[in-house]
Structures are given as structure tokens and as C-alpha cells.
Amino acid sequence: EAYTRVLMGNIDLSRLVFPPNTAGGTVESFARRALWDVGLNYGHGTGHGIGNFLSVHEWPVGFQSNNVPLAAGMFTSIEPGYYRDGEFGIRIEDVALVVEAQTKKPFLTFEVVSLVPYDRNLIDLSLLSPEQIRYLNTYYETIRARVGPELQRQQLEEEYRWLQRSTEP
Numbered sequence: 206e207a208y209t210r211v212l213m214g215n216i217d218l219s220r221l222v223f224p225p226n227t228a229g230g231t232v233e234s235f236a237r238r239a240l241w242d243v244g245l246n247y248g249h250g251t252g253h254g255i256g257n258f259l260s261v262h263e264w265p266v267g268f269q270s271n272n273v274p275l276a277a278g279m280f281t282s283i284e285p286g287y288y289r290d291g292e293f294g295i296r297i298e299d300v301a302l303v304v305e306a307q308t309k310k311p312f313l314t315f316e317v318v319s320l321v322p323y324d325r326n327l328i329d330l331s332l333l334s335p336e337q338i339r340y341l342n343t344y345y346e347t348i349r350a351r352v353g354p355e356l357q358r359q360q361l362e363e364e365y366r367w368l369q370r371s372t373e374p
Contacts, residue, residue, distance in 0.1 A: 206243075207287045208295050208327035213239035214285040215297045216337045218251070222306045222314045229268035229275055236268070236285040239332075245287055252282040255300060275313060279303045283315065297323065320348045322371035345372035 214236040221235050236251045254266025265273040266281050286296035301315035322345065349372050356365040
């Protein structure tokens with residue numbers, strides 16, 4: 206359940222559509238909501254800028270209250286998590302590009318560019334909403350379309366078969 210709720214937060218923030226000049230701290234709660242619904246939380250930031258000075262953990266992009274507004278072309282991590290002291294920890298970390306959303310007026314959204322399947326054995330589908338499942342299936346289609354041909358080009362057949370299994374709808 207904890208992994209699925211972290212994934213739900215990851216998906217909810219990744220698929221969020223928001224107005225220009227929105228600061229990351231304004232939208233961070235979307236990544237925490239699924240955990241908050243059952244009285245859980247995490248004690249770290251939800252993400253940070255990447256590549257501003259060719260490094261990671263870079264200000265000024267991110268989801269803390271003192272970060273600059275998100276703008277098209279910025280890269281950020283989206284990394285909700287959950288930790289139970291002395292037992293286990295979960296963090297799902299994706300890299301996302303801020304892009305223009307397909308809306309009537311100019312709004313923004315994220316395009317996840319890390320293209321790595323989530324651990325299917327840890328996902329409780331009964332907790333996911335239909336919108337979250339649609340997002341996950343679309344994300345898996347994107348992974349197949351972008352990564353699959355490269356694996357085949359390199360003749361990595363075992364890896365290709367793993368990718369196909371890991372990205373089934």
C-alpha cells in the first residue's frame with residue numbers, strides 16, 4: 206500500500222496541469238495527497254532542479270516554498286517517498302521536463318523523461334483511480350515506443366522482452 210500511495214502521488218503531480226507562473230511549492234501537495242489521505246507523509250522535499258548548472262539538486266527549480274515559478278524548459282525531479290523508521294523506505298524518483306499543456310489557454314504540465322517502468326509487483330491496482338491507470342498505461346506505451354526500438358537496435362533481446370513484460374497495460 207505504501208508503494209502504491211507513493212506512486213499515486215508521483216502520477217498525480219506528473220499529470221498535473223497548472224497555470225504559468227506557478228511556484229513548485231504551490232503544487233507539491235498533489236504528490237503528498239494519497240499519503241495524507243491515510244495519515245502518512247514524508248520528511249523530504251518532493252523534487253529539485255536538474256541541469257541548471259549541469260548538476261543535480263539545483264536551486265532555483267523545485268517544489269519548496271522558496272523556489273522560482275515553474276516555466277517551460279525547466280527540468281525537475283519528482284520524487285515522493287515514504288519511510289517507516291527501522292523498517293523500510295520508498296522513493297520513486299522521475300525526471301520531468303516542464304512543457305506547455307494541450308489546453309485552450311497557455312498552461313503547463315510535466316513530461317516525464319526518465320522512462321523507467323515502475324515495479325509491477327508493488328502496485329495495488331485497486332487503489333489507483335481510472336485516470337491514474339490511464340496515465341500509467343500511456344507512460345508505458347511511451348517507454349515501449351522510445352526505449353524498445355533502441356534495445357532491438359542493440360540486439361538486446363532479453364532486455365527487450367523484460368521491457369515488454371514490465372510495460373504491459
